[in-house]
Amino acid sequence: MKGHTQRGQCAKRMSILDAAADVFCRQGFAGASIDEIAAVACVSRQTIYNHYREKETLFVAVVEDVMNRANAMLFSVLSSFPDSADSLEDGLTAFAVRLNKNCICNHDGKFLRKLVQTEGERYPHLFEGWRQQGPGKLTTALSALLARLAHKGALVIDDFDVAARQFVALANADLQMMTLFGGTPTDEELEKAARNAVRTFLKAYGRPVMEKDERQPQLAAIAG
């Protein structure tokens, strides 16, 4: 009848989804109670059962909703990857900041990582999609983007997949512990973490340039 099991619908649905995400994330599936979700959503308990047959149905809907948002955000962030060799360090740093801020350290990212750990064994198929569309897509897409930069001569990479995983790992190196313990990094911390990561990444994979003021010494020598 109503169709659109996906989008908007009335405001109640979104309110329920948001509240359920909040409570499920804090209490886990078993620890979350429908009554608490209803209270947080400012909605009667019956209304929840009116939209979702049972607790598990609601849980699946919540996870899928968050996954959709996270996937869209990841796509958006990936499309902002720098494709020019000019000011590569700044471009990669800005990308790393966006990646951390909008995909990994944000609300949805923490939700998914937390839930996939607690309920992953119970709902393997549910999170399998995120594994492929989320972290999996991130590394494969990033691998291709790095390959493009390497092809332009801006990077020297032997294994693009490994480099992609290492870029993500380095970008999170300074924030991992904070996010593990529930904290949220400030903008300054995000910036500093990204800069540390990109500097090390470029030391390992950057084109070997001796000094900043004399770029591409080989080409300069050949030209001269």
Place this chain on the structure above:
Amino acid sequence: MKGHTQRGQCAKRMSILDAAADVFCRQGFAGASIDEIAAVACVSRQTIYNHYREKETLFVAVVEDVMNRANAMLFSVLSSFPDSADSLEDGLTAFAVRLNKNCICNHDGKFLRKLVQTEGERYPHLFEGWRQQGPGKLTTALSALLARLAHKGALVIDDFDVAARQFVALANADLQMMTLFGGTPTDEELEKAARNAVRTFLKAYGRPVMEKDERQPQLAAIAG
């Protein structure tokens, strides 16, 4: 009376702790039932209440027990860090393998990371100790060990803390997704991941050596 709230005690206690760790890890605190723990431990439910006043007491004891084991293991692995500049790549790779295998990808490591995410907000003081003795101690100790290597001239590092965090991050780069989804890496995967990590780490922080077959060209030139 019995003293020793820590160690051995009768075999029942250990059996209960192991079973409780297993069930708490799979089901979370709220989802775990005393009956299931008793069944896994092959022990009567009353025996559990005989040793631990209530469910929460048992949970705290389990977490402390795992934390103690993990801390001891971390200390052991840290003491195997290479202190010689000879065959540094092999030494660091072996260290990275041990770090992943015995501290991060192992049973206790996954248990603590999982539980600190699900119950960390509910028991902040409980996991605060692990935060300092576990990941915190790892990075500070590793920072000092890297500083020692840099002082010997084997590494060129400007910020030891950042380098330590990046070493850990790189060591986990290839295994992060697998461990996140509950998998356990094989020995070959551990070896390959460590080798990838150390190669990148040394490209970024290793002493700038031109070719593998001519080591320490400066010293050779001086000697010659």
Place this chain on the structure above:
DNA sequence: GACGTTTTAGACAATGGCGCCTAGTTTACA
């Protein structure tokens, strides 16, 4: 073999959550 301790099995009340139902109210739309 006797005695104290520990463990076991099962019953027990109390609690709380799930899912359903109903009656009454609000909202949306024609």
Place this chain on the structure above:
DNA sequence: TGTAAACTAGGCGCCATTGTCTAAAACGTC
């Protein structure tokens, strides 16, 4: 304004779980 849908409040049965209690059995030690 009238009708149908959605929503609210509350009660209800059912079930799982917690924590206690008791009597019987196993254990270990002298």
